[in-house]
Amino acid sequence: MPNKALRILIADEQHFQRMRIERLFNQLDYYRVAPVQNLDELLTLTEYGGVPFDLVVINAALADGALDLRNFFLDHPQVNQALIYNGPPTPACGQQKVQVSDAALPDLACIQRLMATVDPQLPFVGTVISVR
Template sequence: MPNKALRILIADEQHFQRMRIERLFNRLDYYRVAPVQSLAELLTLIEYGGVSFDLVVINAALSDGALDLRDFFLDHPQVHHALIYDGLLIPACGQQKVQVSAAALPDLACIQRLMATVDPQLPFVGTVISVR
């Protein structure tokens, strides 16, 4: 049974992509999802929102070099886990807190593998494979 209290933040400039990712989480029974379209909105919610996020899913292009996303999420206490997708130019990280995917958009299998780490009480059928 998924932990329905988990807070998830999705950041992407494209409305369609935010909605597609949110629907993937909804298919897995996660509904506390906040979609944002800019880096400024993401930073505002993380820095001043007063609540932590269990997971941030962000398109690497959103930062456009203005912020080192991997280091930001590794060091930020308000973010417990992060997935940076479309991250061809971001070096992979050896820690489970931040995962980098070269995929243009995460698919259901990617989200399931990710949630096996974020929500350990989730029964996951199959093998957990690291996100590439």
């Protein structure tokens, strides 16, 4: 059963993209989703919010080189996990707090894999192999 108290922030300039990602989370029973359309809104919510976000999903193009998103999220105490999509893939370096994907938009399978780390109480989603 999903943890319905998880706080998720989606950042993308395109309204349609934000809604599409939000619907993916809704399909998995996550409804505490805050969508933002620009970097200023994201910075305001992460800097002045009293409660940390469990997950931030952001389009790399939103920063447009103005901010190193990977390092920002690695060191930010108000963000527990981050997925940067539509960006150049970078080596993991053993750090699972920030994941970078070159996909133009995360799909349901990507969100499910991500939520398996963010919400560890979720049952395993994948192929079940029966051993007799």
